[in-house]
Amino acid sequence: MSEVDSAVLVLGGTEAAVYAYGLVAARVTGAERSRALSAMSWHRAQRDALRARISALGATPPAAAAAYTPPVPVTDAASARALATLVEDRLAGQWAALAASSAVARRTQDALTTQSCAVRCVTWSGTAPVWNGAV
Amino acid sequence: MPIDLSRRDVLRLGLAASAAAGLAACTTSPAGRPTTTDPGGPQDPDRALRAEIGRDELRLTALYTQAAGALPGAAAARVSAIGARHVAYRTAVDPAGLSGATGATGATGPSGSTGPAASVAPPSIPPTALTARSILVAAETAAAGDRARQSAAAIDPELARIVVLVGAGAAAAAAALSSARAR
Numbered sequence: 001m002s003e004v005d006s007a008v009l010v011l012g013g014t015e016a017a018v019y020a021y022g023l024v025a026a027r028v029t030g031a032e033r034s035r036a037l038s039a040m041s042w043h044r045a046q047r048d049a050l051r052a053r054i055s056a057l058g059a060t061p062p063a064a065a066a067a068y069t070p071p072v073p074v075t076d077a078a079s080a081r082a083l084a085t086l087v088e089d090r091l092a093g094q095w096a097a098l099a100a101s102s103a104v105a106r107r108t109q110d111a112l113t114t115q116s117c118a119v120r121c122v123t124w125s126g127t128a129p130v131w132n133g134a135v
Numbered sequence: 136m137p138i139d140l141s142r143r144d145v146l147r148l149g150l151a152a153s154a155a156a157g158l159a160a161c162t163t164s165p166a167g168r169p170t171t172t173d174p175g176g177p178q179d180p181d182r183a184l185r186a187e188i189g190r191d192e193l194r195l196t197a198l199y200t201q202a203a204g205a206l207p208g209a210a211a212a213r214v215s216a217i218g219a220r221h222v223a224y225r226t227a228v229d230p231a232g233l234s235g236a237t238g239a240t241g242a243t244g245p246s247g248s249t250g251p252a253a254s255v256a257p258p259s260i261p262p263t264a265l266t267a268r269s270i271l272v273a274a275e276t277a278a279a280g281d282r283a284r285q286s287a288a289a290i291d292p293e294l295a296r297i298v299v300l301v302g303a304g305a306a307a308a309a310a311a312l313s314s315a316r317a318r
Contacts, residue, residue, distance in 0.1 A: 092303050100296035104287050111283035111299040115306035122310040 004057040006098040011050040013094045015064040017043040017087045023070060027080035036084065039120055043091075046113065081124050088121035175231025180290045182233055188285055188298065189234025191278060192225035198274050202267040210264070214271070217308055224301045228294070268312055275309035278302070 001009075021040035025033050051061040074080050092114050099110035175185050199218020203211040225234065282302025289295035 093300075096296050096299040096303065099286060099299045100292040107287040107295060107299075108283050111286045111302055114299050114303045115279055115283065118303035118307040119310040122307045122314070 001097070001101055003098070003101045003103065004054055004059045006094075006101040007050055007054050007057065008059070008062060010091070010094045010098050011047065011054065011061060013087075013091050014043050014047045014050060016068045017091055018047060019064075019068045020070060020083055020087045023074045024080040024084045027074055028077045032077070032081075035123070036080075039084070039088075042116070084124040085121055088117045088124060092117035092121060174291075174294070175229060175233050181294050184285060184288050185229040185231070185294070186233035186235075188282070188301070189225045189229030189232070191281060192221045192228070192301075193234055195221040195274060195278060196225070198271065202271055205267040206264055214267075217311075220304055220308070224304065227297050228301065272309050272312045275305045275312065279306040279309060 018040055021036050021043065025036040025040065028036055054061040070083050071086065072079055072082060074083050095110055095114040095117060099107050099114060102110055173179060175182060179185070196218055199214060199221065203215045203218065206214055279302045282298050282305060286295045286298040286302065289298055
C-alpha cells in the first residue's frame with residue numbers, strides 16, 4: 001500500500017475517532033470527560049494534518065462520513081471507555097502501517113503518533129494496573 | 136509492598152507482542168515494496184539493525200527478570216508476564232538470533248541509538264518494589280524513544296512496521312507502570 005493510501009485509511013479512522021469521542025464524552029464525567037475532549041481535540045489536529053499530508057502527496061482527502069456506527073452500543077461509562085480503548089487500539093495499528101509506508105523522514109513522527117494512541121489505549125482500558133504500594 | 140498489575144492488563148499489553156510476532160511472518164509490506172524474505176539472512180540489509188534491537192530486547196528481558204526478583208509472589212509473576220513481551224519482540228525483530236543470547240557489547244548500532252535501553256547493561260535493581268518499578272518505567276520509556284528512531288533506520292518497511300509496534304508496546308508498558316505508581 002502506498003503512503004497516500006495508508007494516509008487515507010488513517011484519515012478515515014481518525015474521522016471515526018473524532019465522532020467516537022463525542023459519544024464517549026457524553027457518557028463519562030469529570031476528569032474522564034476532560035480526557036475524552038482532549039483526545040477528540042488531538043485527533044482533530046491529526047485529521048487536519050492528515051488532510052494536508054494527503055493533499056501534499058497529490059491526492060484529494062475523502063470527506064468524512066456524516067455519522068459512524070460504533071461496533072458496540074455506547075450506553076454508559078463502561079461502554080464508552082471500551083469504545084475509546086477500541087478506537088485507540090485500531091488507530092495505533094493504522095498509524096504503524098502508515099509509518100512503515102511513509103517517507104523515512106516522517107517515520108519517526110508517525111511512530112511517536114502510534115505510541116500516543118497506544119498510551120491512550122492503556123489509559124482508557126479501565127483496568128489500569130495498580131501499584132499497591134510502595135517501598 | 137507489591138506491584139499489582141491486573142491479569143487483563145498483562146493480557147492486553149501482550150497484544151502488541153502478538154501483533155508484532157504475527158507481522159514478522161508477512162512478506163508484503165504495507166508500502167507494496169518487496170520485503171525481506173529471509174529476515175536476518177545474508178542478503179538482509181537490516182541485519183545490523185535487527186541485531187541492535189535484539190540486544191536491546193535482551194537487556195529489557197534481563198531487567199524484568201531482575202525486577203521480578205525484587206517483588207513478592209503474584210506481583211513478580213505479573214511483572215514477568217509483561218517482561219515476556221520483550222522475548223516476543225526480540226523474536227519478531229530478530230528471528231535469526233543475530234543478537235545472540237548473552238546481551239550487548241555496548242556498541243552503538245546503525246540507528247545511532249544511545250538511550251539507556253540500547254547501550255548500557257541493565258542496572259542492578261535494589262530489592263524495593265518502588266525502585267524496581269521506576270527503573271522499568273524509565274527503561275520502557277527509553278525503549279519507546281529508541282524504537283521510534285530505529286524504525287526510521289529500517290530499509291524493509293515490514294521491519295519498520297514491526298519496530299513501530301514494538302515501540303508502541305514499550306510506551307504502553309511505561310504508561311501502565313506509571314499508572315500503577317499513581318495509585
